[in-house]
Amino acid sequence: MAQGVRPRRQPQRTCIACRAEQGKRELIRIVRTPEGRVRVDPSGKANGRGAYVHPNRECWEKALRGGTIKNALKITPAVDDIEALRAFGLALPAKEGDSV
Template structure:
């Protein structure tokens, strides 16, 4: 009898385009209240996008409004600054 192999969810970083396991990436979510937040648990409700845990990937996602397109939201400069601050607390050594 064959054993079932458990499927590991994989996601694509919107900054650099690499495909990684879901748990290796950070989720950015647009909540139903239209807030844009970093979701370290990956469980907040809302539309999400994934990035590598690196400042470079976040900056690439901001360029060309990639993040805004994926989240179907307008991302204001205060939102960008808040995401940078939240990312700095999550990434060790930053």
């Protein structure tokens, strides 16, 4: 009996803002570096503790409010790191599926 090729499994991650689960490649990773900085990780492979957010402004702003990033990364981000993340979020579409 011939066996078919199995589809490749895609890792699932949860958005820290809306708690929806989606494929790892569809989310943006935020990483706490070993130096204690918080950065956007476009490659998804940077060393450090990571958290995932949908690539839309609504989820991005929700993640920046309150203590969502603080809880997910187990660190209080520096003010300049938060400002850099906020600036990155402004370039994102307002909602899922919108264009910039």
